[in-house]
Amino acid sequence: xxxxxxxxxxxxxxEYVDTFDFEEVANFxxxxxxxxxxxxxxxxxxxxxxxxxxxxxxxxxQYALYEYFVKxxxxxxxxxxxxxxxxxxxxxxxxxxxxxxxxxxxxxxxYPLVTHGYRTTRKMITxxxxxxxxxxxxxxxxxxxxxxxASGIFEIEGGPITYLLPYSKNFPLDKAFLYWKYVxxxxxxxxxxxxxxxxxxxxxxxxxxxxxxxxxxxxxxxMLLSLEEGVKSFSVSFAQQGSMTQDIVTGNVLRKxxxxxxxxxxxxxxxINLVYHQWxxxxxxNQDYADQLINLATVIASMVGADKIITKTRQEATGIPTKEAxxxxxxxxxxxxxxxxxxxxxxxxxxxxxxxxxxxxIMDAVFNDPADTLWRKVxxxxxxxxxxxxxxxxxxxxxxxxTIRDAAKNIRIINRGKVPIPDRCFEYERAQCDxxxxxxxxxxxxxxxxxxxx
Amino acid sequence: xxxxxxxxGNDIHVVANRLIDLSLRARGxxxxxxxxxxxxEEFFDAAVETGAEVLMISSLNGxxxxxxxxxxxxxxxxxxxxxxxxxxxxxxxxxxxxxxxIVARYKNYGFDIVCHQVDxxxxxxxxxxxxxxxxxx
Numbered sequence: 001x002x003x004x005x006x007x008x009x010x011x012x013x014x015e016y017v018d019t020f021d022f023e024e025v026a027n028f029x030x031x032x033x034x035x036x037x038x039x040x041x042x043x044x045x046x047x048x049x050x051x052x053x054x055x056x057x058x059x060x061x062q063y064a065l066y067e068y069f070v071k072x073x074x075x076x077x078x079x080x081x082x083x084x085x086x087x088x089x090x091x092x093x094x095x096x097x098x099x100x101x102x103x104x105x106x107x108x109x110x111y112p113l114v115t116h117g118y119r120t121t122r123k124m125i126t127x128x129x130x131x132x133x134x135x136x137x138x139x140x141x142x143x144x145x146x147x148x149x150a151s152g153i154f155e156i157e158g159g160p161i162t163y164l165l166p167y168s169k170n171f172p173l174d175k176a177f178l179y180w181k182y183v184x185x186x187x188x189x190x191x192x193x194x195x196x197x198x199x200x201x202x203x204x205x206x207x208x209x210x211x212x213x214x215x216x217x218x219x220x221x222x223m224l225l226s227l228e229e230g231v232k233s234f235s236v237s238f239a240q241q242g243s244m245t246q247d248i249v250t251g252n253v254l255r256k257x258x259x260x261x262x263x264x265x266x267x268x269x270x271x272i273n274l275v276y277h278q279w280x281x282x283x284x285x286n287q288d289y290a291d292q293l294i295n296l297a298t299v300i301a302s303m304v305g306a307d308k309i310i311t312k313t314r315q316e317a318t319g320i321p322t323k324e325a326x327x328x329x330x331x332x333x334x335x336x337x338x339x340x341x342x343x344x345x346x347x348x349x350x351x352x353x354x355x356x357x358x359x360x361x362i363m364d365a366v367f368n369d370p371a372d373t374l375w376r377k378v379x380x381x382x383x384x385x386x387x388x389x390x391x392x393x394x395x396x397x398x399x400x401x402x403t404i405r406d407a408a409k410n411i412r413i414i415n416r417g418k419v420p421i422p423d424r425c426f427e428y429e430r431a432q433c434d435x436x437x438x439x440x441x442x443x444x445x446x447x448x449x450x451x452x453x454x
Numbered sequence: 455x456x457x458x459x460x461x462x463g464n465d466i467h468v469v470a471n472r473l474i475d476l477s478l479r480a481r482g483x484x485x486x487x488x489x490x491x492x493x494x495e496e497f498f499d500a501a502v503e504t505g506a507e508v509l510m511i512s513s514l515n516g517x518x519x520x521x522x523x524x525x526x527x528x529x530x531x532x533x534x535x536x537x538x539x540x541x542x543x544x545x546x547x548x549x550x551x552x553x554x555x556i557v558a559r560y561k562n563y564g565f566d567i568v569c570h571q572v573d574x575x576x577x578x579x580x581x582x583x584x585x586x587x588x589x590x591x
Contacts, residue, residue, distance in 0.1 A: 393466050
């Protein structure tokens with residue numbers, strides 16, 4: 001028995017799992033409908049796929065949410081996991097699910113997939129016969145993704161960096177890399193049985209003034225960590241940044257460099273997709289304005305040429321959205337995409353060149369780290385500040401980089417910290433900003449720049 | 455002047471914490487930022503370890519109310535912290551309340567400066583004034 005299989009048996013002989021039948025699950029994946037695989041839909045490239053967010057505690061609520069989404073002409077269904085399951089606290093998830101079922105009151109902020117189990121959840125997934133995307137935020141997702149794939153969920157979001165740096169203060173980053181290595185291998189192995197399982201990285205990170213160079217570097221590194229374990233379908237992603245030009249430039253550079261670096265490690269055969277998140281920062285309270293913001297994001301996603309868009313709702317500012325609001329966002333986004341035709345092609349060569357140089361310089365610094373494996377190189381690079389994510393709460397993050405918006409609302413780096421941004425690029429970035437102000441006014445500008453859409 | 459800062463309890467709202475850090479440095483303080491999700495003991499331990507003169511706690515989700523009650527008792531267990539200037543700011547209640555009541559309550563918990571929903575720079579000006587009054591700056 002392989003080491004991986006030994007580890008899987010340990011992970012799955014958990015007291016909260018009702019006997020995991022490896023052979024039956026492999027048979028299920030082998031014979032599963034192609035429609036359940038998002039990789040199959042991506043390969044046909046017929047339209048930009050629309051995916052909302054959403055997860056409710058009980059089976060009945062999740063089923064009802066999916067019914068609404070299907071009526072709104074959804075392309076990809078989400079399964080958002082509750083916070084207890086994300087932190088591997090299955091005992092609390094179980095208790096809170098019972099309370100939610102018995103009291104008609106939501107005690108969980110998502111669907112406790114491990115508690116429901118794959119036998120139950122699979123019935124719902126195969127009934128709707130749409131691709132489902134697993135949305136979580138889990139540093140140790142080993143049991144969760146086993147349960148997801150066994151349920152018929154063939155897209156797994158996340159990664160060791162993007163699910164840790166924005167969400168945790170002190171979960172050990174080295175452990176996260178090893179737990180995600182398991183995820184990649186399991187996804188790779190199942191991919192040999194039918195269409196590939198798609199992995200997706202979480203590009204929005206902290207959604208707070210993250211410059212495109214940092215976003216792209218982290219997308220590329222998580223992609224490489226996934227492809228080197230044998231994953232054959234991967235989505236890089238980023239969120240609306242506040243400037244249409246910067247989004248278009250980011251999309252172009254990310255797409256080109258993803259292809260380039262995949263080829264460099266001999267994985268040029270893997271399918272690489274681009275995902276765009278509608279604005280992930282603070283939303284306006286005014287729900288009509290929120291609709292405008294959602295619509296604008298859809299237009300930009302089209303300009304970027306995204307393969308999938310992930311929607312927000314008009315209730316974003318007020319809490320967990322209702323299924324009606326969620327379905328409305330899907331229907332509105334689909335309508336907007338339908339009427340968006342004959343878009344102009346916009347290219348800003350200077351911005352693309354600067355961004356490409358920045359990303360390559362950081363990637364070179366990561367590859368030149370003396371560690372023996374890629375994950376260790378990346379770990380060291382985060383630790384020593386070669387990669388620095390603005391507004392990450394994690395203790396390992398350097399927090400020296402400072403960013404601000406220029407007059408056109410592009411995010412610019414005004415303090416590079418230890419990140420090896422080449423001098424020429426750094427001078428260009430700073431030249432776009434008014435740096436004559438004192439720090440107090442700059443801090444006020446940053447506060448304003450974060451809340452730009454409110 | 456050494457300042458310890460951080461967000462109290464299980465609160466991980468990081469944005470203001472970074473801005474407080476930046477602004478304090480810009481005003482010439484030596485900053486020890488414990489970041490989000492910091493418990494009271496950690497604040498006091500850090501004050502002892504660094505010999506800081508100021509402890510600046512922030513809270514956004516309102517759970518400071520629960521922690522505030524324990525400040526006096528906990529602080530009394532440390533022998534060297536009697537002169538520590540204590541400041542708290544952010545959104546200091548769950549729901550809403552009258553600012554005068556909130557400020558009075560937190561002063562009673564042992565804080566010298568209480569900034570409930572006060573602009574960052576106003577709060578830092580209040581700190582500078584008190585330091586001057588006490589002849590520390």
